[in-house]
Amino acid sequence: METSASEKMVRYERGEVKRDQEALVAVEYPLTIYVNREELVTIVCTPEYLEDLVIGFLTSEGVIRGIQDVDQIEIVESTGHAYVTANFVNKFNAKYRAKRYITSCCGKSRENFYFQSDASLLESFNETSISLKPETIFRLMMDFEEASQTFHRTGGVHNAGLCSAEEVLLTRMDIGRHNALDKIYGYCLEAGMSVNDKIVIFSGRISSEILVKTAKIGCGIILSRSAPTELAIQMAEELGITAVGFIRDETMNIYSRPERILIEN
Structure with a gap:
């Protein structure tokens, strides 16, 4: 099935009105x-x-x-x-x-x-051994964004991906950010994929729900272009998950469990 559709629109650009234009929009x-x-x-x-x-x-x-x-x-x-x-x-x-x-x-x-009780049922990731260099994080984010073609065409979807320490393994997109992660989770379950050495990469805000879904998938690191919420940071610290946000132009913020990011100084 098609994931985007063409719709008529009126475009206003720097004082000029352009009628009968076409735009690609995401399908619901x-x-x-x-x-x-x-x-x-x-x-x-x-x-x-x-x-x-x-x-x-x-x-x-x-x-x-x-x-x-x-x-x-x-x-x-x-x-x-x-x-x-x-x-x-x-x-x-x-x-x-x-x-x-x-x-x-x-x-x-x-x-x-x-609820916090939901998170309390989850496995702690304190023993997760995977670690990343900053240059690897920037490369993974660049590769992830290049693979996000539907977002570039429509601007109307969220993207999620699963990475190893070397490469982006798969990506999924959806109009619902939770759905994108559920598609990742479902693939891992069907494929019987080991995820304790994998990383979630995400296009949107790291909310508490997104943090819990990352934990349920079984990954100890989440990378995002956007910011986490206060509760998500608290939960990440408690669960032992490394949350990294605002990954842009060779800058990033490490909000929890920074020991997995191999910074030299």
């Missing part, structure tokens, strides 16, 4: 997820890597424990439905989150809040 696609024939939720997303999104979302939200709980997934793109057959479902989480409509906005539409 509602996907309704059914688990064992019961409607769970409708997610508004970008229509690609939908199976990764479904698996990542269900696992991240605690509806299932992981890919081992999924017997089958059927995506019907023409109607916007995902049918999941699962051999295990966390009934509490499934009922608690039943029949929600999750918009693509970046506010608190996912959940009223990710």
Whole structure:
């Protein structure tokens, strides 16, 4: 399915009006997820890597424990439905989150809040051994941005990626920043990829929700062009995650666990 569409617009530029112009805009696609024939939720997303999104979302939200709980997934793109057959479902989480409509906005539409108890269930990353040189961070961010073609065309999506200490391994984009990370998570689960030596790279703000999703994926370092929130920094410190923001033009801010960034002086 197409992830962008052409729309007519009127452009105003330095006092000049240009009519009947065309602009590429991001596509919004509602996907309704059914688990064992019961409607769970409708997610508004970008229509690609939908199976990764479904698996990542269900696992991240605690509806299932992981890919081992999924017997089958059927995506019907023409109607916007995902049918999941699962051999295990966390009934509490499934009922608690039943029949929600999750918009693509970046506010608190996912959940009223990710409570501290959610983070307390996560693994501490104090033993993460991966480390990065500053020049590696700048190169990874440059490669990540070059791969963000849909953003450059539309300006209307968020981008997330997974890196090793040497290169960007994969990228996913979505109109919803949470969705982009769920697509990364879903891919890792399906591929059985080891992530304890991997890095999350992200285009947007590191909020507490994004920090928790990074922890759930299993990565001990997150890199971003944007800033973290106060709560995200506190949680990163508690969980042992290195959060690096404002990575631009060979500058960066290291907000937590700076020992993993190999600075000489």
